[in-house]
Amino acid sequence: MSNAGNSQPNSAPAIHAEQLCRHYRMGETVIRAVDGVTLEVRAGEFVALLGSSGSGKSSVLNLIAGLDRPTSGSVIVHDRNLARLSREELARYRLRTVGMVFQSFNLIPSMTLAENVELPMRFAEIERGKRDSLAREALTRVGLQSRMNHRPSELSGGEQQRAALARALINRPELLLADEPTGNLDSHTGTEIMNMIREFNRQLGMTVVLVTHERALAEHYAQRLIFLADGKLIGDEASSAFVATAGTERERR
Amino acid sequence: MKLPDLAELAVRNLRESLLRNSLTTIGISVGVASLVAMLSLGIGLQQLASRRLMKSGLFDTVVVTSRRDLRNFNRDQEAGGPAPGESRILDEATRQEIEHMPNVLEAYPDIRFITELRYEDKPHLTMVAALPSSAQSTDAFDALQGHFFSSETAPEVVIQKTFAEELLGKTPKSGLDETNVAALAAPLLGKELTMRYAQREAAPPAASYVGSDKANASSDQGLAGAAYSVVSRELKFKIVGVADLDPESMRGPTRARVFLPLKLAESLHVMQPTDLREVSRAPGDQPVYSSVNVRVKGPGQVQAVEDAIKKMGFNTFSILDASRSIQQFFKVLDVFLGIFGSLALAVAFIGIVNTLVMAILERRREIGIMKAIGASDGDVKRLFFAEAGAMGILGGIVGVALGWAIGQVINLGTNVYLKRQSFPPEHFWSVPWWLVAFAVLFSFLVSLAAGLYPAGRAARLDPVQALRYE
Numbered sequence: 001m002s003n004a005g006n007s008q009p010n011s012a013p014a015i016h017a018e019q020l021c022r023h024y025r026m027g028e029t030v031i032r033a034v035d036g037v038t039l040e041v042r043a044g045e046f047v048a049l050l051g052s053s054g055s056g057k058s059s060v061l062n063l064i065a066g067l068d069r070p071t072s073g074s075v076i077v078h079d080r081n082l083a084r085l086s087r088e089e090l091a092r093y094r095l096r097t098v099g100m101v102f103q104s105f106n107l108i109p110s111m112t113l114a115e116n117v118e119l120p121m122r123f124a125e126i127e128r129g130k131r132d133s134l135a136r137e138a139l140t141r142v143g144l145q146s147r148m149n150h151r152p153s154e155l156s157g158g159e160q161q162r163a164a165l166a167r168a169l170i171n172r173p174e175l176l177l178a179d180e181p182t183g184n185l186d187s188h189t190g191t192e193i194m195n196m197i198r199e200f201n202r203q204l205g206m207t208v209v210l211v212t213h214e215r216a217l218a219e220h221y222a223q224r225l226i227f228l229a230d231g232k233l234i235g236d237e238a239s240s241a242f243v244a245t246a247g248t249e250r251e252r253r
Numbered sequence: 254m255k256l257p258d259l260a261e262l263a264v265r266n267l268r269e270s271l272l273r274n275s276l277t278t279i280g281i282s283v284g285v286a287s288l289v290a291m292l293s294l295g296i297g298l299q300q301l302a303s304r305r306l307m308k309s310g311l312f313d314t315v316v317v318t319s320r321r322d323l324r325n326f327n328r329d330q331e332a333g334g335p336a337p338g339e340s341r342i343l344d345e346a347t348r349q350e351i352e353h354m355p356n357v358l359e360a361y362p363d364i365r366f367i368t369e370l371r372y373e374d375k376p377h378l379t380m381v382a383a384l385p386s387s388a389q390s391t392d393a394f395d396a397l398q399g400h401f402f403s404s405e406t407a408p409e410v411v412i413q414k415t416f417a418e419e420l421l422g423k424t425p426k427s428g429l430d431e432t433n434v435a436a437l438a439a440p441l442l443g444k445e446l447t448m449r450y451a452q453r454e455a456a457p458p459a460a461s462y463v464g465s466d467k468a469n470a471s472s473d474q475g476l477a478g479a480a481y482s483v484v485s486r487e488l489k490f491k492i493v494g495v496a497d498l499d500p501e502s503m504r505g506p507t508r509a510r511v512f513l514p515l516k517l518a519e520s521l522h523v524m525q526p527t528d529l530r531e532v533s534r535a536p537g538d539q540p541v542y543s544s545v546n547v548r549v550k551g552p553g554q555v556q557a558v559e560d561a562i563k564k565m566g567f568n569t570f571s572i573l574d575a576s577r578s579i580q581q582f583f584k585v586l587d588v589f590l591g592i593f594g595s596l597a598l599a600v601a602f603i604g605i606v607n608t609l610v611m612a613i614l615e616r617r618r619e620i621g622i623m624k625a626i627g628a629s630d631g632d633v634k635r636l637f638f639a640e641a642g643a644m645g646i647l648g649g650i651v652g653v654a655l656g657w658a659i660g661q662v663i664n665l666g667t668n669v670y671l672k673r674q675s676f677p678p679e680h681f682w683s684v685p686w687w688l689v690a691f692a693v694l695f696s697f698l699v700s701l702a703a704g705l706y707p708a709g710r711a712a713r714l715d716p717v718q719a720l721r722y723e
Contacts, residue, residue, distance in 0.1 A: 067625060067720075091629035091630065094627045095627025106622045110266070110269045120626045122255075124627065171627070
């Protein structure tokens with residue numbers, strides 16, 4: 001199954017956003033965080049959302065993640081229109097379909113790494129015995145088998161982000177959404193994390209949406225770059241660097 | 254989320270802010286403790302009162318009198334029945350008839366008379382009454398110095414404390430009487446009392462002209478042999494007991510201060526006030542009583558026995574109605590005590606709300622993370638509920654223990670005081686099992702109710718806002 005996402009040109013879109021809008025009201029003024037964005041991401045694709053701060057890239061990611069609802073327009077992920085899901089259905093969508101990593105790691109500080117990784121499985125009502133072994137397996141995969149019973153505060157940023165990755169992937173989601181995952185890391189650790197994400201994209205066929213403001217990073221890892229400014233889509237192009245490096249491997253669109 | 258997971262998460266979250274949650278839980282405990290203390294005091298007092306009242310024999314006793322004697326009272330009762338002159342006589346045959354009625358334990362004549370008792374050659378006038386041997390189980394004799402009558406015919410008396418004071422020439426202090434009964438009994442027990450009384454003695458049928466006169470006056474009843482003579486007698490008694498409490502406190506002015514064994518008193522044939530009238534009506538020399546006390550198996554049967562005796566044509570009296578209003582009083586008392594006890598719990602309620610609202614502010618980000626990784630509104634809500642409930646159960650258990658301990662301490666302290674005043678120890682603090690269960694459940698439910706608003710607020714928290722919040 002490992003190369004399924006990449007090897008077959010998959011025409012069915014994993015994500016399809018149509019005229020997506022998210023407006024906030026701040027007193028008198030209306031802030032158009034996302035303003036009529038239409039985009040498509042194919043299953044197994046690695047896409048980067050690029051833009052300066054306030055461009056709306058994180059807002060688009062939150063809409064795809066089902067953390068937020070569009071003011072108008074639609075986001076369809078694997079044939080489900082997120083705008084029409086109930087709060088309960090959205091929670092289940094986040095639990096089963098989406099894995100998220102954040103710039104600030106967002107591990108729960110009072111829990112050990114094992115407990116943090118295990119938490120989504122609690123919400124999924126997976127048995128305790130199975131949870132323990134899956135959590136251990138996931139942490140081993142990111143190289144943290146010796147740190148399972150440590151709390152996040154006892155770990156370096158890179159280790160925390162690896163644990164967050166393990167948590168994001170624990171329920172085997174189809175979508176990995178990463179919001180500036182290297183923002184709080186030094187370049188060496190950042191590379192390490194990005195390599196892991198690329199690994200998951202390639203080996204598990206997981207669709208990845210990366211939000212970043214670093215064009216070089218996006219070009220190095222993503223297949224496609226989507227540019228946003230002031231809530232609007234201003235560019236959508238294939239990554240030249242990616243094509244260059246990927247050419248040695250195999251296929252490209 | 255499954256319940257065990259929920260409980261585990263709730264407990265670990267509570268442990269994270271240990272100080273704040275402990276303080277809140279202590280608040281609940283104090284609330285529950287005050288509720289338990291108040292209610293158990295109410296229940297304990299009620300049990301004490303009903304135990305006392307039941308034991309006093311007041312609530313299972315029916316007093317039967319002939320309608321002849323009470324002709325001037327209670328005209329309503331008489332209106333329907335036979336005319337006083339024709340109503341039945343309360344004699345030995347009637348007493349036996351009553352004694353054989355269902356649910357009747359015993360029926361004994363009420364013998365009481367005012368007479369002179371000499372102690373160390375000083376005369377003392379007082380009311381004397383006869384007691385059956387069953388009377389020794391009433392609580393009035395709980396703190397008896399000495400002992401009860403050795404037999405129903407023994408020439409022994411039990412005297413009441415105030416009479417003992419009189420014999421010893423001590424004037425009772427006004428207000429709270431704190432004379433030690435043991436000190437009073439010591440010089441009196443075993444001493445002799447001489448009773449002078451008027452004995453009624455049957456006269457031989459033909460010997461008295463008084464008798465024939467009477468017979469003429471009511472010849473229709475043909476009462477030969479009803480004549481009697483009155484003889485002055487003396488009898489020596491040994492003081493065997495001194496009662497601290499007044500066994501007849503409810504009787505008011507007719508209460509006795511000296512008690513004789515019943516069988517002995519009957520054999521004395523002391524002149525009774527009613528004898529003068531009954532002499533013309535009593536058939537033969539059967540004793541006639543002015544009143545008979547009927548002891549019924551339990552308060553529940555009093556009404557039926559009373560009705561049956563009324564049908565026989567006698568007046569009856571019992572204090573059952575008084576006990577009903579006493580129970581009503583305790584119900585009201587319980588409600589009031591419960592309300593006061595709940596006040597502290599209401600304060601604890603606000604404490605829980607406050608703690609959980611604070612927890613939401615503090616754990617905003619954590620709630621956002623949980624939602625981002627797939628927690629539903631329901632999961633978050635249930636987690637906060639579980640935390641409130643865990644504090645409630647824990648606070649309830651600690652509170653019940655605390656309330657129980659407070660009760661024990663107060664009980665102990667009061668009994669030390671009672672003992673110093675030479676009263677028998679009492680158990681007026683009762684924590685029944687249902688109260689324990691009720692208190693813990695109530696505390697749990699109150700805590701859940703307190704969690705209602707914070708849990709709802711946590712569940713509605715917008716994850717995007719919560720995650721943005723640093």
